[in-house]
Amino acid sequence: MLTVCHLYPDLLNLYGDRGNVLAFMRRCSWRGLPVQVREVNLGGAVEFAEYDFLFIGGGSDREQALMAEDLKNRVDALRMAVDNGLVVLAICGGYQLLGRYYRTSQGREIPGLGLLDFYTEAGDKRLIGNVVLEAELAGKKTKLVGFENHGGKTFINGHKPLGSVLYGHGNNGQDGREGARYKNVFCSYLHGPLLPRNPILTDYLITLALERKGYPSKLNALDDELENIANQAMVDRLLG
Amino acid sequence: MNLRLIIGMVAAKLAMYLSKLSGRGRGSSLPGMVALRICPDLLKHYQGQPRKGVIMTTGTNGKTTTSNMLADILEQDGYRVVTNREGANLITGVATAFIKASTLTARLNCDYAVLEVDEAAFPVVTRWIKPSRVMVTNFFRDQLDRYGELDTTVGKVLDALNKLPGEVKLILNADDPLVARLARETGKVTIYYGVRPDADFSNTAAFSREAKFCPFCGSALVYNIYIYGQLGDFKCPQCGFARMRPDIEAVDVISDEAGTKATIYDNSSSGRSVWSLYIPVQGIYNIYNGLAAFTTALSLGILPEKAVLCLTTYTPATGRMESFRYGNKQVTLTLVKNPTGFNQALTVLLAQKGRQDIMIAINDNDADGRDISWLWDVDFEVLAQYPEQFNRFICSGQRAEEMALRLKYAGVPTILLATEKDYRRAINAALQGEGVAVGMMATYTALWPVEKILGQKAERVSYHANRMSSVS
Numbered sequence: 001m002l003t004v005c006h007l008y009p010d011l012l013n014l015y016g017d018r019g020n021v022l023a024f025m026r027r028c029s030w031r032g033l034p035v036q037v038r039e040v041n042l043g044g045a046v047e048f049a050e051y052d053f054l055f056i057g058g059g060s061d062r063e064q065a066l067m068a069e070d071l072k073n074r075v076d077a078l079r080m081a082v083d084n085g086l087v088v089l090a091i092c093g094g095y096q097l098l099g100r101y102y103r104t105s106q107g108r109e110i111p112g113l114g115l116l117d118f119y120t121e122a123g124d125k126r127l128i129g130n131v132v133l134e135a136e137l138a139g140k141k142t143k144l145v146g147f148e149n150h151g152g153k154t155f156i157n158g159h160k161p162l163g164s165v166l167y168g169h170g171n172n173g174q175d176g177r178e179g180a181r182y183k184n185v186f187c188s189y190l191h192g193p194l195l196p197r198n199p200i201l202t203d204y205l206i207t208l209a210l211e212r213k214g215y216p217s218k219l220n221a222l223d224d225e226l227e228n229i230a231n232q233a234m235v236d237r238l239l240g
Numbered sequence: 241m242n243l244r245l246i247i248g249m250v251a252a253k254l255a256m257y258l259s260k261l262s263g264r265g266r267g268s269s270l271p272g273m274v275a276l277r278i279c280p281d282l283l284k285h286y287q288g289q290p291r292k293g294v295i296m297t298t299g300t301n302g303k304t305t306t307s308n309m310l311a312d313i314l315e316q317d318g319y320r321v322v323t324n325r326e327g328a329n330l331i332t333g334v335a336t337a338f339i340k341a342s343t344l345t346a347r348l349n350c351d352y353a354v355l356e357v358d359e360a361a362f363p364v365v366t367r368w369i370k371p372s373r374v375m376v377t378n379f380f381r382d383q384l385d386r387y388g389e390l391d392t393t394v395g396k397v398l399d400a401l402n403k404l405p406g407e408v409k410l411i412l413n414a415d416d417p418l419v420a421r422l423a424r425e426t427g428k429v430t431i432y433y434g435v436r437p438d439a440d441f442s443n444t445a446a447f448s449r450e451a452k453f454c455p456f457c458g459s460a461l462v463y464n465i466y467i468y469g470q471l472g473d474f475k476c477p478q479c480g481f482a483r484m485r486p487d488i489e490a491v492d493v494i495s496d497e498a499g500t501k502a503t504i505y506d507n508s509s510s511g512r513s514v515w516s517l518y519i520p521v522q523g524i525y526n527i528y529n530g531l532a533a534f535t536t537a538l539s540l541g542i543l544p545e546k547a548v549l550c551l552t553t554y555t556p557a558t559g560r561m562e563s564f565r566y567g568n569k570q571v572t573l574t575l576v577k578n579p580t581g582f583n584q585a586l587t588v589l590l591a592q593k594g595r596q597d598i599m600i601a602i603n604d605n606d607a608d609g610r611d612i613s614w615l616w617d618v619d620f621e622v623l624a625q626y627p628e629q630f631n632r633f634i635c636s637g638q639r640a641e642e643m644a645l646r647l648k649y650a651g652v653p654t655i656l657l658a659t660e661k662d663y664r665r666a667i668n669a670a671l672q673g674e675g676v677a678v679g680m681m682a683t684y685t686a687l688w689p690v691e692k693i694l695g696q697k698a699e700r701v702s703y704h705a706n707r708m709s710s711v712s
Contacts, residue, residue, distance in 0.1 A: 010452060014381070014389070016616025022649050060389040062453075129610065147611045191613040196649050197642070226648055226657070230641035 002209055004037040005051040008067050017057035017091055019193030023202050031220050042070050048081035052209040058093030068097055075113050085212045087205050088185040095187040096120045096152055116182050120152040132238050133163030133178050137204045144198045145234040146190025156180040162188050167238040184208050199227045248279030249344045268328035272335030283368035285346040286338045290353040298362045299377030301581045302529045305560050307356035309533035313550045317542055319351040329358040334365055359393050363400035375411040375532045379418040380580040383609030394418055401426045411536045414486040415471040421455045431539055433531040434486035437465035437473035456481050469580040488535040493527050500526050515548050521561045522588045559687040564698035566671050571678040571698050575687050579617040589679045596630055597673030599666050601637035601686035608683040612639050615646045624651030631675035635659045636666035637686045663689050
């Protein structure tokens with residue numbers, strides 16, 4: 001049984017990001033892999049060690065501040081789980097939160113959880129639009145698609161990015177990189193949502209979660225015709 | 241004599257003429273765009289001209305319907321009304337409505353201006369034109385890439401309302417905490433309308449509710465009853481902010497294929513008045529639109545019986561639950577633009593009797609919102625619970641594949657899914673399906689082409705005064 005933690009679904013329900021949890025669940029169930037999801041809200045009890053996949057989305061500023069406050073009390077447990085290989089997907093605001101700090105346009109530094117060594121600073125204009133990345137997952141090159149909409153510019157220092165930008169802005173519109181990776185943690189600005197539109201990434205996360213549990217991790221193939229057509233249509237449209 | 245104004249007006253009238261001549265576009269924004277480029281303070285010249293005042297409608301959903309309903313009521317009562325009926329609700333659309341109705345020197349001869357104004361454009365439009373009444377329908381998340389987050393939108397409307405003269409009256413939805421808060425925060429005279437939260441509203445579509453927190457103190461709001469979205473009987477346990485008893489309140493709301501019915505109470509008057517209201521469009525949200533128009537009409541001195549009668553013959557604007565007939569099949573066309581509106585459209589589909597063919601056209605041009613991830617906040621999962629109600633789902637528009645993908649992950653069997661990017665073929669497939677009814681939904685820029693093709697193939701159903709509402 002894989003157990004998914006959907007962190008703060010009540011708070012962080014912007015941009016259709018719950019589709020990520022849905023895709024993870026569906027692609028397990030379609031293969032007959034038992035899977036369950038637990039929604040954890042503000043102040044609710046959570047043992048990160050019990051989970052196989054953790055999803056953190058983004059919200060509006062006020063909601064993100066509430067989330068940051070709550071997570072600070074749990075940061076040690078979360079760090080331990082991450083070091084033990086917990087599979088994490090953090091999108092947009094959730095991504096920014098895992099870094100060291102967010103520097104506002106007034107120069108104030110809002111501390112993050114510091115799980116990863118990167119930082120974000122307020123940009124002068126929001127980076128909005130469709131994105132295509134080239135990512136390497138399990139040694140295979142693949143194209144990921146999504147939609148970015150972020151005011152912050154993130155610089156990931158020594159971390160590996162999720163992918164290199166073929167179209168769009170990425171982390172900061174400057175270095176051609178998008179997202180960040182550390183152990184089994186995957187961070188990205190891409191909405192869309194990311195997982196339904198990129199089944200290869202979803203399956204990779206499922207594989208990592210299974211491996212970590214010591215389960216056989218070879219996944220049965222699914223009929224992904226629709227997913228592949230949708231993904232390819234966006235790639236063709238943006239890259240011509 | 242203001243030369244810029246005259247040149248701007250001439251250019252705008254010319255643009256209007258040319259777009260009519262070419263038959264392209266509906267000319268509902270272009271003339272205003274042309275005139276504003278030449279004469280940026282154009283709207284200033286219209287301020288104060290409507291003899292009895294300007295009534296604006298803003299909010300996320302229902303603006304076009306509400307504003308058109310009020311314009312209908314006022315026109316049927318014999319007033320001359322300037323209005324932007326086609327939903328062109330940015331400053332360019334408002335300017336076009338005025339230009340169409342005025343002389344080359346921007347002189348108007350009208351009693352009222354009834355204007356639908358986009359939430360984001362509201363601060364700009366009200367800089368030039370001061371309304372005497374403002375109706376606010378509701379606030380839902382809408383096109384994040386264009387409007388930004390919901391808090392920002394509400395904040396902009398609030399700021400603009402605070403800048404209006406003290407005598408402006410607000411007509412507010414009592415059931416939406418994000419709207420009701422405007423009364424306290426602006427201190428303006430407010431008339432509330434709402435639907436009585438009876439126990440038979442059970443709403444399951446809870447994924448994308450806004451306003452979970454009190455706007456004043458930040459505590460989690462508590463609800464007795466949800467009507468839809470975050471509309472309902474809300475209360476803040478901390479500071480006491482709560483649903484006000486509306487001045488005009490609907491009870492016993494019934495919505496079916498024939499339309500929507502309710503009994504309306506005037507709670508404000510000393511002798512309690514009751515009317516029965518019938519609107520020939522489906523969906524509980526249309527009762528809200530009708531209530532807002534009715535409440536505003538009453539506040540302008542229109543006889544309630546006349547307002548109710550006028551609403552029984554309301555003809556929806558393009559894609560606001562428009563009805564067509566194709567052979568024996570009823571076909572409805574609905575504009576979808578955000579999760580709450582789409583959820584409402586799904587509720588209407590599920591209330592239909594008999595198997596339906598569904599056509600959904602999703603575009604991602606600027607006017608639709610380039611980010612379509614909001615489709616994942618729509619509760620398509622409810623469709624998968626009733627697969628026997630649907631024959632086929634045909635997905636069309638620029639993002640046809642992604643729409644089909646969304647339905648697949650909602651649990652709709654893939655055998656029921658088809659993609660057809662070409663509108664005409666998609667519409668044909670839906671009309672000729674084996675279902676007994678057809679539901680079509682389209683985003684903004686897909687709506688016009690779909691409506692045009694549908695209008696050629698199917699007969700438009702219009703409503704006339706043969707369905708009189710009883711007046712009690």
